[in-house]
Amino acid sequence: MKKLTWVSLLMVVLMMVTACNKSNIETPESATPEAPAESPGEPEMEPESPAEEVETPSEEGAGITYTVDELYPFEENVYRVYEGMGNEFAGYDEYVDFLDGSRIQLRRNNGGTEIVSVLEKKDGMLVEIISRPETYYKENFLDKDPEENRILLKEPLTLDASWDSEGQTATVTGVDVEVKTGIGTFTALEVTRVTKGKESEKRVEYYVRGMGLVKVTDTGKEYEVSATLTKMEGNAIRKRFVNFYYPNAQDERIFLYRKEISFTTNDIPKILIINAYKELPKEAVPVLTKNTKVNYLYLNQDGRVYLDLTKEFLQEMNAGAGYEGLILQSLANTIGDYYGVSKVMLTIDGKTYESGHIVLEKFEALEVNYDSIVDMN
Incomplete structure (x- = not known):
């Protein structure tokens, strides 16, 4: 009975040694076992969304706002010259004929005609109320009744703000747009106008604080015409x-x-x-x-x-x-x-x-x- 016990113990030891040697052969000490492609009892982890990891940046220009008075000051004796591109009559010069309170009368000469325009500030808007081409004489139209109602600017002047006027839709498409002119580079409010039924054509205007309109571009399928401010003179005669x-x-x-x-x-x-x-x-x-x-x-x-x-x-x-x-x-x-x-x-x-x-x-x-x-x- 005692002899059988020692034999049994010897067989157990031999089995353990054999198992240990077999393990050393199959898995080298320097190797790292690969993770299984799928883990059978645990679901695969989904990667975290970037939106959850990093805060989404605010839209460029969001929060920037302007007022009509900031973008279009009324000043007397101001003379401007706009250089034209794309058309012989694209450029023009502009002078302030008359100014009284909330209305200003501008005279534009493009080499082909002189146009008199009366603008009015009211209810947070800048509105063109008179526009008369072929007007070569100087006469005060400030007290005339409005002949049209074309809204140039309308508060709040923030990104994506829009308004309809005279068959056009105007949208603020930029509030801190860099625009180059003949007198410097400025940060401007960008307004894009589209005439209903003519969506392939558009007009883009750029307004700068304290200066008014500094550039305008008209584009269509086969043309592009622009006028850019190249001279601005105060106390002009x-x-x-x-x-x-x-x-x-x-x-x-x-x-x-x-x-x-x-x-x-x-x-x-x-x-x-x-x-x-x-x-x-x-x-x-x-x-x-x-x-x-x-x-x-x-x-x-x-x-x-x-x-x-x-x-x-x-x-x-x-x-x-x-x-x-x-x-x-x-x-x-x-x-x-x-x-x-x-x-x-x-x-x-x-x-x-x-x-x-x-x-x-x-x-x-x-x-x-x-x-x-x-x-x-």
Whole structure:
């Protein structure tokens, strides 16, 4: 019985040694066992989403806001030049004709025409209420009733803000956009306009704090036109040439003299014109007497200019019928030329014109006539 026990113990020891040697052969000491492709009793771990690991950055420009007053200040005597690309009339210069409170009147000249535009600030908006092309004379339209309602800017001016106006949808597509101009590089508010039904065409405008509009780009399927600010001047004086006509009593002809007149914001054109008219060239004789004043002077919607002078025009004239006719013709040519019309309605202190030689019936106009004009320039 004791002998069988020792034999049994010996067999157990041999089995353990054999098992240990077999394990050393199959798994080298330097190797690391590979993890199974699938772990049978445990589900595979899903990787964490980046959104859970890192906080999503805020949208670029979010939180930046502007006001209309910041982006489009109203300032007098400001002159700007915009360089055009893509079209011969894309560039233009701009001057402030008139400014009063919440309204400003701008004059733009693109080399082909002059456009007068009146902008108004109201209810957190910048609105174009008048736009008149082919307007070569200076006249104050600030007190006119609105003729349109095109919203240029509308608060809140934040990213993705939008508004509809005059068949267009305008959207703030950028609030800190870098824009290069001829006078520097600035951070701008970007407004993109699309006309309904013409989605392939768009206009992009760039506004800078304290400066206003600095660049505009129009694009379509086959074109791209832009205008970029290249010059901005304060305390500027605008100059233009005006034609003045004077009679020559000796041979019944009319002389033409071209004079340069300087305009600043809010100058009253009728005063400038009348004062310049009274300054006589050497060979000319006067049309307006020394004490003649203008009661009113304006272009009416009927296409006629209405001119009302004080009684001194008649009292101090002292002219015969022929010379008086030359005076009236010279006056009609000067005023009609300035406003670009062919008829001038002349009255004296609100009454029809009547002298000892000439009578103008009610609604009878002086006709502009450039026959027998002698250019003295």
